[in-house]
Amino acid sequence: MKIYNALTRQKEDFVPLHEGKVNMYVCGITAYAPPHLGHLRTYVAFDIIKEYFQNFKGYDVFYVRNITDVGSVVGDTDNGDDKVELRAMEEHLHPLELVDRIIKSMWDSLDAMRCARPNISPRATGHILDIIEAVQNMIERGYAYEVDGDVYCDVTKVKNYGILSGNTLEHLSAGARLDIDDKKHSPFDFVVWKKAKPNSVLKWNSPWGVGYPGWHIECSVMSTKYLGKTFDIHGGGRDLRFPHHENEIAQNYALYGQDPVKFWMHTGMLNASDGTKMSKSKGNFITASDAISQYGAVPLRWFYANGHYGSNMNISSEAIESTTAGLKKIQNFFYSLNTNVGDNYNKALSDILTTLCHRFEDEMDDDFNTPNAITSIYEFIKQANQIIPTHCYNIDNINEIYGYFCKINSVFKCFDFLEVKDINDDKSGKIEMIEQLMHERNIYRQQKDYKNADKIKAKIIDMGAEVIDNKDGTSTFRLK
């Protein structure tokens, strides 16, 4: 399989560093504000990638996504206020109280979006000692220097600075419009340890006085702590490429003489429907939890899956409605499958299914091309409808289709209609299950237990059938 490597700017064969394993790190949220639609997009994309590695390619994936609970500053400058501290002060909270609330809100949204939890979600404040040791190491190795309680990484010592983003020191100097900062040797040096302001709460003793870590060093320390000095994939939103990821590489060179990452992967940006970046000031910004309430988690997840992870996407109600219609199409096809036990197994149908299975995997193997992979599903449905326009399928054909949809769903997690039944344990298809439920409902009705009867009716309706109560007291159902 091939993955686009942001470092080399080309698709490369994916060969894991350790056979059968994929170690990946994705930059997580800064815990000062609830996640927004852009975060969801990035984490759904990497969830799909992780599940594909695991369920289709059989890799054992170890996934680390950090939580920045200190060190990310307003404006991403070296002199701004810590975002967590500032917001907490505004809301009259202890900074870690705000952090706990934001972490809860993050899990609520990401769990709703069906993103599997990473193996470890380390917090920066849980790694202060490791960070201090790393900073000390950088100083000892000549890559960092202290000035008045701040410690800066000396980018002029990092030979390949700019390797990821193209922002070499030459390029940076040419386009520079920098605030003068007398403390820094070079204007492009960046902070790895910051002297605390007198009133700040998030601060620790260090060899350079009371301070707190820089944002970039946190990720260098946490990624290598849990994944080793070399690992397979480092991901994040494209806006993190510079300076965050560039500076991570610089730090890793300073610490270990190498960039630990084989593949740098970036998700595209999520824009409003008119193509402009969403932002709070523009009023077109929406939090994850609001978006989930408004659109539903599954339509949103499916919408994201319909774009390539690396492309920018424009989001709007219309765009989500449009992709949701596609999802409905797959659901309707599945519900239309009427078992016809007597019929023979259709070999031609099975062959089409196999072909399209392969096509799905080929598309996913090509840098996780989810939109093309989804197109292959529609293509299968189209051809299946041509072969069997009556929708009367042999049970073995149905089982094959069910298995195919289940496998795809282990990646997309949007095909709730599959939960109708475990077709493998029920040789007669969905209808037998509905018949069983109808029977149970009739018993409740006879016992005048209408509460339970209604519960079962709702279940049958959810399975895509209509319940018809006849005047003579009998009941029947009809698949919609």
Next chain:
Amino acid sequence: MKIYNALTRQKEDFVPLHEGKVNMYVCGITAYAPPHLGHLRTYVAFDIIKEYFQNFKGYDVFYVRNITDVGSVVGDTDNGDDKVELRAMEEHLHPLELVDRIIKSMWDSLDAMRCARPNISPRATGHILDIIEAVQNMIERGYAYEVDGDVYCDVTKVKNYGILSGNTLEHLSAGARLDIDDKKHSPFDFVVWKKAKPNSVLKWNSPWGVGYPGWHIECSVMSTKYLGKTFDIHGGGRDLRFPHHENEIAQNYALYGQDPVKFWMHTGMLNASDGTKMSKSKGNFITASDAISQYGAVPLRWFYANGHYGSNMNISSEAIESTTAGLKKIQNFFYSLNTNVGDNYNKALSDILTTLCHRFEDEMDDDFNTPNAITSIYEFIKQANQIIPTHCYNIDNINEIYGYFCKINSVFKCFDFLEVKDINDDKSGKIEMIEQLMHERNIYRQQKDYKNADKIKAKIIDMGAEVIDNKDGTSTFRLK
């Protein structure tokens, strides 16, 4: 109000250290196994306490409950394996992977039990630097010594050792049956920093080599970090009184020359129905999530509320059924209130309500006597039924009762039946709301939208009414 102080072994007037504020710390779980019924009991008890302080007494409560993710060792000896490390090894997980899973399971259970999240839930691994500094302080002040990478608290230096538990050094010596540990000056000294075993994962550099913190020091550091050197309440299960809480006091004397805690509060133990302690080996042990599935979160919470927090409780299906019947009684009373707008306001009823409001608060003010406080609710219902056997209440009387139940429910959080309606916005009582729903349902029925009609029916049933569809197509309802 009075609270039983485990330190002085008597009820004492509660006077907060800072006017209008209650700062409390409760020992949280060790994140190596999912919480069990005993944890739920303790955290529900402190949730009730916290809500009572806040909603009845008007205090601004700041509640910290830690998560022990390193340092708690098997058998609570000074030489056992770290519980998290050991369990993670058994389950082939990174220790912090296990910790993340357990923390998720803890929140799932405690959120289900309607326990408000503490303001901060600090993790031991997030405070290693603070702990190392505290250990160093203890050594400098002559209360701790290092031997071969371990650091021990010298209990002989702590003048009041045994003050909480009665386990003074004299008493301990008299009953001693100790393993000989050549490293310790006194056999009762306990570890505050432990040398790491060669294969351990959770370890940090320290002035005494690579190691990890002792369990007890974590709580001394985290409680004082977030609540200050003196705070109002320190709670936990009674089994933590010795050695954990006794050692916390010793450490705090060593560090600050004082026990920071005004009130030490302990919850009683939760036993199986035969009075024996629940334990995994006895097979009468049940995890929180299993218990919640089995009994339901609300019946479980109400069961806990029916015991005094400090008493031991025996749990069984029968005991939970019995307390749930009491809850149903309150629900039935509430549902029985039929508005009679024409009737006059009943002053006698109002007086009884006021009396019982006061009694409720008096009972709660007496060391949070929840069982007696609950009895006062039943007493009110009994007297109300005597005064108005027809259950036809004036709307203003109903509003008063509704307000009283809502206030109580801000502590117990078990009266789901109150969610039926906001009586304050609906002057004609519950019935008007049901009538409105019946009307909406009929419109859906006329439109043959049975799905939505059934949803509304379920809602009406949940409100305690029975829906009767007459043969002529009309529908009526009857309050149960």
